[in-house]
Amino acid sequence: MNFLNVNNGSSFNCIPIGKEHEITLVEDNIVKKIGTISVKEFYNKYLGTNNNDQILRMGNKFPLMVKRNNRYFSAHILKFINAEEALISTKLDIGEKIRIGFGDLREILQSAKEMYSEITRCPCESLLIYSCDSRKNIFKKVNAKEIIPFKDLSVGGFYTFGEFNNVNNKNMFYTETMTVLVLSEDVNARIKIISEIDDEYSYFNEEDSALYNLIKNTGEELNQLNIKLEEKIKEKTDELEKQYYTDKLTGLENRNKLINDLCIEKYTKLTIVDIRSFNDINDFYGNTIGDKVLKDISKLISYYCNENKLNSYRVNSDIFAIASSDISKEEFIARIQFLQNEINNQCFVYEEGKIFLTIVMGVALEEELLFEKAEMALNYAKKNKELFQIYREDLNIYEGIKENIIWTKKIKDAIAENRIVPFFQPIVNNSLKTIEKCEALIRMIDENGKVISPYFFLDIAKKAGLYKELTIIMLEKTFEVLNKTNYEISINLLLQDIMNSEIRALIIKKLKKVRNPEKIVFEIVESEGIENFNEVTEFIKEVKKYGSKIAIDDFGTGYSNFNYLMKLNVDYIKIDGSIIKNVHKDKSAEIVTKTIVLFAKELGIETIAEFVSEEEIYNKIKDLNVDYSQGYYFSEPKENIG
Numbered sequence: 001m002n003f004l005n006v007n008n009g010s011s012f013n014c015i016p017i018g019k020e021h022e023i024t025l026v027e028d029n030i031v032k033k034i035g036t037i038s039v040k041e042f043y044n045k046y047l048g049t050n051n052n053d054q055i056l057r058m059g060n061k062f063p064l065m066v067k068r069n070n071r072y073f074s075a076h077i078l079k080f081i082n083a084e085e086a087l088i089s090t091k092l093d094i095g096e097k098i099r100i101g102f103g104d105l106r107e108i109l110q111s112a113k114e115m116y117s118e119i120t121r122c123p124c125e126s127l128l129i130y131s132c133d134s135r136k137n138i139f140k141k142v143n144a145k146e147i148i149p150f151k152d153l154s155v156g157g158f159y160t161f162g163e164f165n166n167v168n169n170k171n172m173f174y175t176e177t178m179t180v181l182v183l184s185e186d187v188n189a190r191i192k193i194i195s196e197i198d199d200e201y202s203y204f205n206e207e208d209s210a211l212y213n214l215i216k217n218t219g220e221e222l223n224q225l226n227i228k229l230e231e232k233i234k235e236k237t238d239e240l241e242k243q244y245y246t247d248k249l250t251g252l253e254n255r256n257k258l259i260n261d262l263c264i265e266k267y268t269k270l271t272i273v274d275i276r277s278f279n280d281i282n283d284f285y286g287n288t289i290g291d292k293v294l295k296d297i298s299k300l301i302s303y304y305c306n307e308n309k310l311n312s313y314r315v316n317s318d319i320f321a322i323a324s325s326d327i328s329k330e331e332f333i334a335r336i337q338f339l340q341n342e343i344n345n346q347c348f349v350y351e352e353g354k355i356f357l358t359i360v361m362g363v364a365l366e367e368e369l370l371f372e373k374a375e376m377a378l379n380y381a382k383k384n385k386e387l388f389q390i391y392r393e394d395l396n397i398y399e400g401i402k403e404n405i406i407w408t409k410k411i412k413d414a415i416a417e418n419r420i421v422p423f424f425q426p427i428v429n430n431s432l433k434t435i436e437k438c439e440a441l442i443r444m445i446d447e448n449g450k451v452i453s454p455y456f457f458l459d460i461a462k463k464a465g466l467y468k469e470l471t472i473i474m475l476e477k478t479f480e481v482l483n484k485t486n487y488e489i490s491i492n493l494l495l496q497d498i499m500n501s502e503i504r505a506l507i508i509k510k511l512k513k514v515r516n517p518e519k520i521v522f523e524i525v526e527s528e529g530i531e532n533f534n535e536v537t538e539f540i541k542e543v544k545k546y547g548s549k550i551a552i553d554d555f556g557t558g559y560s561n562f563n564y565l566m567k568l569n570v571d572y573i574k575i576d577g578s579i580i581k582n583v584h585k586d587k588s589a590e591i592v593t594k595t596i597v598l599f600a601k602e603l604g605i606e607t608i609a610e611f612v613s614e615e616e617i618y619n620k621i622k623d624l625n626v627d628y629s630q631g632y633y634f635s636e637p638k639e640n641i642g
Contacts, residue, residue, distance in 0.1 A: 005123040007182040009115040011108060011146075014074050014176050016065040016099035018046070019226040023096045030081055031088050034098070038084040039077070046100055052080050060134040063176055065101035066092065074101050074176040076134060089162060089175045103176060109146060115180065116149045123184035124191045129157030131178040146178065153191060247314040249291060250298035258313040258321055262371055267311070267323040269332045270370040271363040272378045273301075273340075278318035281355060289350050294318065296348060297357065301339065308335050321374075329365045336361060337388065344387075363390045407457050408464045411444070415466070419445040420473045422481065423637035424489070427608060427630045430622050437488040439523070439630065440478045441637045442470060471497050472506060479510045482519055485641050490521035490551060498524070498539045511546040518547030523574065525553045540568055551608070556592055566603060573600050575626070577611025584620040593624050601625070 021042070025033035034042045044050040047058055056077055063074035075090045075098075092098070127150060135146075147155065162175040245257035261267065275297070282290040298312075301320055305312040310332075313321040322339075324332055340361055348355040362378025364370045373391040381389035389395075414420050420442065427437035444452040461467045471493075478491050497503050511517045522543060524536070540550050551572035552565065556579045565573070575596055582589040593609075600607050609621045612631030621629060 003185065003187075005182075005184045005187060007119070007122040007124075009119055009180045009182075011112045011115050011178045011180075014063060014065065014072075014101040014103045015107065016067075016072055017102050018100050019222060020097040020099055023092050023094055023098060026092050026094055029088050029091050030085050031092060032085045039086040040080065040084060043077075055080075060176070061103045063101040063103070063134075064088070064092075065099045066090075066096060067099075072099075072101075076175055101176075112146050112178070113149075119180060119182055120190060120192070122182050123187045123189050124182045125184040125186060125189045126182075127153060127155045127157075127191070128181040128183070129155055129178065130160050130163060130181070131157065132162055132175050133159045134176055135159075135178060247298075250295055250302075250314050252298050252302060252312055252314040252320075254313060255315045255321075258315065258323070259371065261311075261323070266325065267370065268325045269327075269329065269363075269365050270321060270323045270374045271336050271361050272315065272371075272374045273320040273322065274360045274362075274378055274382065275318040276358045276360055276382075285350065285353065285355070289353075289355075292350060293348060293355060293357070297343065300343065300346075304339050304342070310335065321371075323370075332365070333363065333390070336363070340388065358387070360386070361388050363388070365390065367391060404460050404463065407460045408466070410446070411457055411461050411464065411466050411470075414444045414446075415469055415473070420470060421445060421639065422474055422477050422491075423451070423639055424481075424641045425630060425637040426635050427490075427628050428634050430618075430627060430629055435487070435634075437490065437521070437628070438641055439490045439492075439637075440474065440481070441492075442474055443637070467494075467496075468500060468503065471503055475503070475506055475510065479514055479520075481641065483515050486519070487641055488519045488521060488549075489641075490523045492523045492525060492553060494525050495536070499535055504539060504542075508542065511543060511548060518549075521549040521551050521572065523551040523553040523572075524570075537568060540570075544569070554610075556596055565599075565605065570605060572606050572608055572628075574608045574610055574630075577631075580609045580611045580617065580621065580631075581613065583609075583624070584616045590620070590624070593621070593626070597625050 021034050023031060023033075024035060025031075031039050033039075037045070040050055040052075040055070043055045043058075047055065047062060049055060049058070056079070060076055063076040065072045065074055073090075075088050075092065078087045078089055080086050129147060129150075131146075163177050163179055245253055245260070247254040262270070278290070278293075281293060294314075298314060298320070301312045301322070304310070305322060309324060309326045311323045313323070315321050322336055327335070340359055343357055343359050346357070348357065360378060360381050362374045362376070362381055364373035364377060367373045377389045377391040377395075380395055381387065421444075422440040423443045424438040424440055426435040427439060428434065429436050442454050442458070444454075444457055446452055458467075458470075461470055474491060478489060482489055507522075511520070514520070543550070549571040550568070551574055552568070552570050553574045554576045555573045556576040573596060575593060579589045579592055583593050584590075597607050606627040608628040608630060609617075609626045610630050612618050612621065612629040612633045614633055617631075618629055618633055
């Protein structure tokens with residue numbers, strides 16, 4: 001029984017040069033993009049031509065080299081489909097890395113010589129040679145040199161489109177190759193390579209050899225350098241990505257990571273957690289203690305979440321978020337409420353100071369726009385002084401937001417189009433029954449000329465950060481009118497106006513320039529803590545240098561305090577309208593009014609009654625010795641004085 005001995009050898013030896021490039025757009029065997037450019041642009045960049053025929057010819061000597069299973073193989077262009085896309089000899093995948101190859105004749109012949117030397121050790125009676133058709137273009141007129149060792153032997157074979165080869169137990173399609181198949185039934189049979197092989201293969205001189213080695217080694221060094229550079233870039237990118245997604249103070253994942261996770265629909269349940277009045281901790285204890293509080297509460301939240309299949313984030317400042325997809329809605333609510341109770345009942349001790357925290361939670365469950373709706377629920381809870389709120393459609397939160405957006409635009413348009421104006425309501429001397437003063441009241445004129453009360457837009461302006469602009473406009477326009485009238489004009493200021501350095505500077509600038517600064521009265525709206533601010537007393541001292549006067553507005557309700565009136569050195573007390581409107585029929589309102597008047601007269605302060613809407617009220621406040629009256633009984637606010 002005879003056995004057939006089969007052996008083979010392959011010659012390839014195109015070398016990769018330059019850096020790696022990525023296949024970014026491909027469909028079957030049609031490559032559309034390499035990196036950010038088309039195949040044609042790629043070859044034009046590296047081979048210096050955009051001529052299709054030249055690219056096709058040179059493409060055999062400069063193929064695309066693809067590395068698979070730690071071995072390079074080549075692919076070359078068969079034809080251009082259009083001006084941008086090319087049909088490649090083998091299928092490539094998106095993301096695969098390629099390099100430009102170089103088909104070096106000397107190296108190919110040297111490889112062939114080594115392959116033939118191996119063949120002489122194998123049993124051989126018959127030879128078959130399969131060579132890729134593209135090698136014709138590489139060798140051109142010297143292609144016969146590759147098979148010189150077999151010129152005295154009987155050899156069969158043919159040119160092929162390419163060859164399959166098995167590498168690491170995987171069949172792969174190759175081009176640019178030559179395979180020699182050796183067959184023999186006689187295990188002792190051998191072939192002899194002709195002795196002239198060394199002379200025939202000395203086709204290239206030393207310069208050719210040097211050039212080849214230069215290209216090969218320089219290309220490999222550049223590629224290795226590029227790979228190391230890419231590794232460094234990836235390492236730095238990973239580091240920056242970690243920083244981008246991590247809160248520096250607490251080490252928790254941050255808002256960027258939360259938004260990214262929500263975008264990929266990682267969660268179906270979310271709660272946003274707000275530490276109520278956290279700024280008070282910073283103001284009282286300082287930022288160092290404030291940061292320690294945030295670190296400690298973040299550790300507590302993080303530990304609890306890790307133990308309860310929840311994910312925690314620090315969104316910003318004193319805002320945290322907790323999310324999950326792995327538990328039911330009921331379980332999620334139960335777990336975050338337990339955490340809320342734990343934090344709200346816990347005492348944090350810092351430098352012998354005890355700090356108790358209260359957290360508010362807004363929750364969204366199984367909703368689209370989880371973050372937005374959890375935030376809406378949180379804002380709703382804070383507005384309504386609740387500690388826990390789940391988003392529901394029937395809360396009508398959207399309607400309020402929609403209304404705010406509409407009015408914010410109206411306010412911005414009115415500011416831009418100069419439609420914010422002062423209207424003036426007269427203030428009557430109760431003894432003389434004459435108009436001596438008036439109050440400047442803000443109004444908006446809409447696109448149709450309708451006058452809009454501040455009831456509809458002032459609170460929204462504060463939320464939208466537009467209030468300061470409105471105050472500046474009112475100051476500018478009121479001071480303009482002051483130069484044209486003999487009436488004393490009062491204008492409202494909030495505590496935040498007085499605290500604002502820009503507004504204070506504007507007021508002093510106007511007082512220096514106005515003809516009669518003694519005719520301006522600043523009505524400070526009474527608010528909690530007004531007596532604690534040195535800025536208020538300093539402001540009053542400053543404006544009084546110019547002869548201007550001070551009134552306390554809305555006195556008699558809220559945080560009224562007779563003690564600070566002596567400290568602030570005011571000229572007028574405006575008794576709140578909620579008292580005045582009932583003074584003629586409510587004994588309590590009468591007593592409060594009488595007390596305010598008596599106290600004011602002892603201090604030499606004059607009193608003004610607001611909201612005088614009918615004759616009966618007017619007669620009553622005169623009987624109580626109130627100095628001035630203001631209200632619709634005399635006149636509604638008007639665009640012009642007098």
